Amino acid sequence: MDKKEWYLEYEIHKNRPGLLGDVASLLGMLGINIITINGVDDMRRGLLLLVDDVEQIERLESILNTMDNITVTKMREPKLRDRLAVRHGRYIQRDADDKKTFRFIRDELGLLVDFLAEIFKQDGHKLVGIRGMPRVGKTESIVASSVCANKRWVFLSSTMLKQTVRTQIADDELNSDHIFLIDGIVSARRASEKHWQVLRDIMRLPATKVVEHPDIFVQETEYTMNDFDYIIELRDDPEQEITYQVIENQNSGFSSLDFN
Template sequence: MDRKEWYLEYEIQINRPGLLGDISSLLGMLSINIISINGVEDNKRGLLLLVKSEEQIARLESILQTMETIKVTKIREPKLRDKLAVRHGRYIQRDQDDKKTFRFVRDELGILVDFMAEIFKQEGHKLIGIRGMPRVGKTESIVAASVCANKKWLFVSSTLLKQTIRNQLIDDEYSEDNLFIIDGVVSSRRANEKHWQLIREIMRIPAAKVIEHPDIFVENSEYSLEDFDYIIELRDNPNQEITYEVIQKDPFFSEEGFGGFDY
């Protein structure tokens, strides 16, 4: 039987020397391998495990429940957030009401890039929206994540490097191995019907697409926020308000800001 990954997280109740060694020895006796381990929150530790059968996990859970020094908080097949928590030592902040919304601040760009790269590596259609004020690092993070995921990125509309709005792709750009980047404000303010027809074609490609300013995008299209698989919010600091009035007044999005780069 192929081995499967499992995620174990426990909260330390009595912190004493040798606790981790006891748990490691227990895993060894059950023939469960540790892939990685890290502290994930205050007094919590996460372990990514490799197991042969669910029977091993059942036996492990049964034994751990008898230990007074720890309290098991999670034992499950790992989610993306679990893997990143072990990798980076903390959980990505997630909206409690909208489970597909994840929040980052500027000093967490490394985690954000890693998070998006893992999404980009997944096969099939993935629609990701990213909210944030101008020049907070949205586009740069998307590009960096595409490099980590070994994906070629294509700007369908953008203000990075040059002001871009495209009405067509060439044949090899329709590949599902590409990452398509769309700026919702640029497309909404400058788009013609050919551009929107291109967006509809891209939406049908089983590939990853990232929409910057998704709220503006859905206000001016037939798409809705329900169509998005992930919504990412990026701020300079946790208290920063994302204000679309300010974004729409930004000179980068003005009519004069576009220098005839449509193609």
């Protein structure tokens, strides 16, 4: 029988010496291997496990539920957020009402790059939106994630160096394995019909597209927020407000450059 990964997370009520050793010993007695272990909160610990069958997990959960010092909070097949929590020692913040919105601050760029890279590794169409103020690290994170995922990135519109507005795209760039980057403000407010034809062609491609400033993008186009699979919010600190008026004013200082 093939081994299967499971994720265990428990909350610690009293962090006495030897508690982790007790849990590790229990796992050993049940024949469960520990792949990775880390703290995922001040008083929570996450473990990525390797098991032979689900009966091992059922027995483990039954025994853990009798222990006074801990409470099992998660016992499931690992999700992407679980794997990243164990890897980085913290959970990605997720909007309570909108489950596809994830929040990061600048100090968590490593976690964001890992998160995006895992998305970029997936095949097929993915539409990702990124909100954030200028110079917070949006484009840099997308490029770094593309490198981590071993994917080539293609700018369709951008203000990273000078304002880029693509009106044609080469045949070798029409590749579903590429990551396509779109600046929502530049495309929505300053692009020609030729540029929009390029975007529509790319949108039909079964590939990953990343849109900076998705709220402006959907205001001026036929696309809606429901079309996005993920929304990323990146701030300098948790209290920073994302203000599009400031962003638009900064974008207005650039002149358009068409790539033919």
